[in-house]
Amino acid sequence: MSNLIKSEWFKLTKDQSFRVLTLLLISVAVLFPLLEFDNTDTGLPTVSEYHLNNVLGIHTDIIKLIPSILAGFFITSEYSMGTMKSIVSSGNSRGRIYFAKLSMFSVGAVILSLLLPLFMTGASTVYFGFAGMPDLAFYLQTSGLIALYGAAFASIMAIFATIFSDSGKTIGFLLFMFLLVDWPLQVLAAKVSFLEPIINHSVFRLIYDIVNISQLDGKEVFIMVLIPVITFITSGIIGSYIFHKKEIK
Amino acid sequence: MNEYVLKTNDLSKKYKDNLAVSKVNLSIKQGDIYGFIGQNGAGKSTLIRLICGLAKPTNGSVELFGQSSESDLIQARKRIGTIIEGPALYPNMTAAENLEAHRLLKGIPGKDCVEKTLTLVGLQETRKKKAKNFSLGMKQRLGIAIALLGDPEFLILDEPINGLDPMGVVEIRGLLKKLNQEHGITILISSHILSELHLLATHYGIIHNGKLIEQLSLKELNKKCQQYLHIKVNAPNKAAAVIESHLKTKNFEVMPDGAIKLFDFLDAPGEISQTLTSQNLIIEEFMPMGEDLESYFSTRVKGVPHE
Numbered sequence: 001m002s003n004l005i006k007s008e009w010f011k012l013t014k015d016q017s018f019r020v021l022t023l024l025l026i027s028v029a030v031l032f033p034l035l036e037f038d039n040t041d042t043g044l045p046t047v048s049e050y051h052l053n054n055v056l057g058i059h060t061d062i063i064k065l066i067p068s069i070l071a072g073f074f075i076t077s078e079y080s081m082g083t084m085k086s087i088v089s090s091g092n093s094r095g096r097i098y099f100a101k102l103s104m105f106s107v108g109a110v111i112l113s114l115l116l117p118l119f120m121t122g123a124s125t126v127y128f129g130f131a132g133m134p135d136l137a138f139y140l141q142t143s144g145l146i147a148l149y150g151a152a153f154a155s156i157m158a159i160f161a162t163i164f165s166d167s168g169k170t171i172g173f174l175l176f177m178f179l180l181v182d183w184p185l186q187v188l189a190a191k192v193s194f195l196e197p198i199i200n201h202s203v204f205r206l207i208y209d210i211v212n213i214s215q216l217d218g219k220e221v222f223i224m225v226l227i228p229v230i231t232f233i234t235s236g237i238i239g240s241y242i243f244h245k246k247e248i249k
Numbered sequence: 250m251n252e253y254v255l256k257t258n259d260l261s262k263k264y265k266d267n268l269a270v271s272k273v274n275l276s277i278k279q280g281d282i283y284g285f286i287g288q289n290g291a292g293k294s295t296l297i298r299l300i301c302g303l304a305k306p307t308n309g310s311v312e313l314f315g316q317s318s319e320s321d322l323i324q325a326r327k328r329i330g331t332i333i334e335g336p337a338l339y340p341n342m343t344a345a346e347n348l349e350a351h352r353l354l355k356g357i358p359g360k361d362c363v364e365k366t367l368t369l370v371g372l373q374e375t376r377k378k379k380a381k382n383f384s385l386g387m388k389q390r391l392g393i394a395i396a397l398l399g400d401p402e403f404l405i406l407d408e409p410i411n412g413l414d415p416m417g418v419v420e421i422r423g424l425l426k427k428l429n430q431e432h433g434i435t436i437l438i439s440s441h442i443l444s445e446l447h448l449l450a451t452h453y454g455i456i457h458n459g460k461l462i463e464q465l466s467l468k469e470l471n472k473k474c475q476q477y478l479h480i481k482v483n484a485p486n487k488a489a490a491v492i493e494s495h496l497k498t499k500n501f502e503v504m505p506d507g508a509i510k511l512f513d514f515l516d517a518p519g520e521i522s523q524t525l526t527s528q529n530l531i532i533e534e535f536m537p538m539g540e541d542l543e544s545y546f547s548t549r550v551k552g553v554p555h556e
Contacts, residue, residue: 003356010350016341086337086395089301090354091327093320248303 004092004100012104017073021066021112029119033127046132050124055117056142056211062116063150063207067109068157068174074105075161076170079248088248098162098240105161106154106232113150117143138214145210145224152203152228153178155235162243203231253312254279254403254435255300260309262295262459269295271459272309277437277452282429284450285439286546292459293439294334297407300437301331314402327355330401332409336392340381344372344391347380348398355399362398370394371420385412393421397428404428406438410445418442422449447542457550476539477501478511478518483531485509491528496521508534 012018032054036044045053078084078101087097117139125133157174164170181204189199199205206227209216216224255277262270270292277283287293298304300311302322310317313325338347348363367373370390375383380391389409396404404425410418426449428434440446446453453470455463465473482488485507492501492511501511514521515537525532540548 003353007350007353010353011339014339014342014346014350081337081339082333082335083337083339085301085303085333086331086351087354088303089326089329089331089333091323091325092354093323247305248298
C-alpha cells in the first residue's frame with residue numbers, strides 16, 4: 001500500500017491542475033482582503049470579522065467546487081490517458097489502488113480547502129493589524145471541520161470520477177451537481193418525511209453549520225465530526241466496489 | 250519451476266451479444282517471443298486485457314506463472330511489464346518523472362533504475378523533456394522503458410512498434426531480442442507489422458473472430474512459408490522416386506492431391522523438368538511457390554466463419 005501512496009503523492013505534487021488551483025487560491029487569498037481598503041464607509045474590519053464573514057462565508061463553495069476540478073484531472077484523466085491500465089496491471093489489488101488514489105485525492109482536496117482559511121486569515125492579519133484576532137479555539141475548530149468536510153466531499157467526488165472516463169464529463173457533472181444539489185435535497189426533505197432526518201444529517205446540510213460550531217452543544221459537535229467520517233468510509237467502500245467492477249478501457 | 254509463463258484455459262469474454270474472445274487456449278513457454286497476430290477487432294487487445302486483469306473473463310481462466318486464483322494472479326502480475334493499446338504516459342511529466350511515478354508504483358527501491366532504463370531505451374538525453382512534447386516513436390520507447398522497470402520476467406507489448414521510424418523499429422527489435430536472449434525475458438508481442446513480427450517472434454498465435462485458430466513455432470511457420478517448387482505430374486509416386494534417385498534429395502513432400510512440394514533445386518528448375526521428362530513423366534503444373542507471414546496469415550483467416 002505504501003508504494004501506491006508514494007506514487008499517488010508524487011503524481012499529486014506534479015499535477016498541473018493542483019498546482020494551478022493552489023496558486024489561484026493563494027493569489028485570491030492574498031489579494032482579496034485588499035478590496036477592504038476601498039470600503040471607506042465602514043472602515044477596515046477586524047481579522048475576526050473578516051474571518052467570520054469572508055473566509056467562512058465562502059468555504060462551502062470552495063470545499064464543493066474547487067476539488068471537483070482536481071477530481072477530473074487527478075482521477076478521471078488516469079482512464080483517458082491510459083495510465084490506469086498500467087496501474088491495474090502492476091500487481092496491486094483494486095481495493096488498494098482505489099484507497100490510495102482516494103487518500104491522496106482527499107489530501108489534495110483538504111489542502112485546497114484549507115488555503116483560504118490559512119492564507120486569507122494570514123493576509124488579513126498583515127493588512128488589518130493583529131488587534132481583533134479570531135479566537136484560536138474557534139479558528140482551529142472551523143479549520144479542522146473544513147478539512148474533515150473537504151475529505152468527505154472528496155470521497156463523494158471520487159465515486160463519480162471513477163464512473164466517468166472523461167475528465168470534462170467528471171468536472172462538468174460534479175460542478176453541476178454540487179451547485180444544484182441543495183435545492184432538490186431541500187424539496188425531498190420537505191416532501192418525504194422519513195428522508196428529512198437523513199438529509200438534515202448529511203454532509204450536504206451540516207457543512208453550513210461549520211460557521212456556527214461555537215454555538216453547538218457537545219452532541220451536535222459529535223455529529224458534526226462523525227457524519228463526514230461515516231461519509232468518507234461509506235463513499236470509499238461504494239467507490240471501491242464500483243472500481244472493482246469497472247472494466248478498464 | 251513452471252515451464253509455462255502464461256496459459257489460458259477456454260478463456261472467453263462476451264460483451265452483450267458479441268463474443269470478443271471465444272474459448273482461447275493459449276500457452277507461452279518461458280523464453281518464447283510470442284507473436285500475436287490478428288486483424289483489428291479480432292480479439293487481441295481484449296485477450297491482453299483479460300491477461301492483465303483489466304477485464305474479467307465471462308468464462309475460463311488465466312494462469313500466469315502457474316498461478317490462477319485471483320489473489321495469486323495479482324501477485325504474479327508484479328512479475329510482468331506491459332504496454333496495452335499504446336504507452337501509458339503522464340503528458341505533463343518529464344520522461345524521468347514518468348519512470349519515477351511507475352518506480353514508486355511498483356515499489357522498486359533506489360532511483361538508479363530510472364537512469365539505467367532511460368539509457369537502455371536511448372532516452373537519457375531527453376530525460377528532462379515532457380512526455381507531451383515527445384514524438385510518437387519516443388513515446389513508444391518511454392512506454393517500453395516503463396514496462397521494463399523492475400526487471401520483469403514477462404513483457405506484454407500491444408503494438409509497441411506503432412509509429413516508430415524504420416531505424417526505431419530496428420532498434421526496438423534489437424532491444425527486445427537482447428532482452429530475450431541475454432536476460433531470458435519472455436515476450437508476448439502483438440503487431441500489425443507482420444514482416445517485423447516474422448523477424449522477431451519464436452512462436453505465433455493467430456486469432457480471428459475471437460478464436461485462436463492456430464499456434465505454431467517459427468520452425469513450423471518457416472516450413473509452411475518455405476519457398477518450394479510446385480510440381481504436378483501424371484504419376485506422382487514415380488516422380489517422387491525419380492526425384493529421390495536422380496536428384497539425390499529427400500527434401501520434398503507429396504501432397505494428398507498428388508502435387509509435389511520440392512524444397513531444393515529452387516535455382517535450377519530446368520534441371521528438374523529435364524529429369525522428369527526424360528523419365529517419360531508429363532508435367533501438368535510447374536511453378537515456384539511459397540508464402541510470407543502476411544500471405545500465410547491471410548490464407549489462414551480466409552474462410553474462417555464469423556460467429
